[in-house]
Amino acid sequence: MEVAVFSALGEPSRLQIVELLGRGPLGVGEIADGVGIRQPQASKHLRVLAECGIVGVESRSRRRIYHLEPEPLDRIARWVDSFDQLWQDRLDSLGNYLQTHQNQEDEP
Amino acid sequence: MIPQLLSKKKELHFERSYAAPVDAVWRAWTEAERLREWWGPDKTTVAECEVDPTVGGRIYVVTMGSEAMGKYAGTRWPMEGTFTHVEEPRHLTYDARSWTEGSEAAEIRHTNELTLVEDGGNTALTLHIDIAEIGSGVKAKLAVYGMKWGYKSQLDSLAQQLTN
Numbered sequence: 001m002e003v004a005v006f007s008a009l010g011e012p013s014r015l016q017i018v019e020l021l022g023r024g025p026l027g028v029g030e031i032a033d034g035v036g037i038r039q040p041q042a043s044k045h046l047r048v049l050a051e052c053g054i055v056g057v058e059s060r061s062r063r064r065i066y067h068l069e070p071e072p073l074d075r076i077a078r079w080v081d082s083f084d085q086l087w088q089d090r091l092d093s094l095g096n097y098l099q100t101h102q103n104q105e106d107e108p
Numbered sequence: 109m110i111p112q113l114l115s116k117k118k119e120l121h122f123e124r125s126y127a128a129p130v131d132a133v134w135r136a137w138t139e140a141e142r143l144r145e146w147w148g149p150d151k152t153t154v155a156e157c158e159v160d161p162t163v164g165g166r167i168y169v170v171t172m173g174s175e176a177m178g179k180y181a182g183t184r185w186p187m188e189g190t191f192t193h194v195e196e197p198r199h200l201t202y203d204a205r206s207w208t209e210g211s212e213a214a215e216i217r218h219t220n221e222l223t224l225v226e227d228g229g230n231t232a233l234t235l236h237i238d239i240a241e242i243g244s245g246v247k248a249k250l251a252v253y254g255m256k257w258g259y260k261s262q263l264d265s266l267a268q269q270l271t272n
Contacts, residue, residue, distance in 0.1 A: 089149040097146035098128040
């Protein structure tokens with residue numbers, strides 16, 4: 001799941017779109033202008049971003065308005081948290097190891 | 109629902125005190141046969157382990173899920189790094205990347221600084237991990253567009269926009 005999100009964000013125009021949408025929801029024309037690409041390209045990038053859930057879209061009158069969805073970004077945040085937890089456990093484990101090892105060395 | 113990722117600090121900091129002399133803690137970190145005894149968290153084993161604690165030397169540890177991990181049994185989580193500073197027995201730094209085999213695109217690149225200080229038979233350990241990059245190449249691009257992990261006023265507006 002994260003892999004799709006990462007590869008989607010790994011494309012410079014798409015990352016720029018995410019940055020742009022961070023300031024507020026926009027239509028495809030504004031997005032294309034903001035990023036400096038043609039509208040069909042913008043649509044293509046938006047499709048990729050929508051497929052992995054980074055952007056959502058709603059229709060307002062006759063316009064389609066794109067916005068960021070927080071879920072995939074939250075998921076990456078939780079993944080970073082798991083890295084933190086891994087190290088907490090690992091350093092506990094080092095403590096147990098040192099204790100056991102120390103006792104062994106203390107033995108005659 | 110706020111995308112915490114973008115307001116998250118990218119640095120991890122740990123401090124511990126162990127009832128062991130500094131040499132014992134140093135050796136636990138720098139001798140492969142010792143390191144593999146404690147490196148893997150619960151329900152994992154260390155499948156491969158190499159440590160060459162010299163500047164430019166390699167640290168390579170592969171943790172593997174055991175049967176007790178159910179669907180993660182057999183999954184391999186390598187960490188590969190290069191020592192950039194080694195001062196026995198109190199200070200070492202290494203640059204590394206950690207990933208899940210088969211999902212290389214989602215690797216974490218991190219720099220690590222370990223400091224050990226002995227005080228009356230106890231050893232204070234400080235470990236500082238700076239997550240430099242998440243996912244291949246994302247950081248470089250983030251830098252290009254002024255998007256850094258953490259500390260971003262722009263992201264406050266993002267958060268605000270998302271709560272509206």
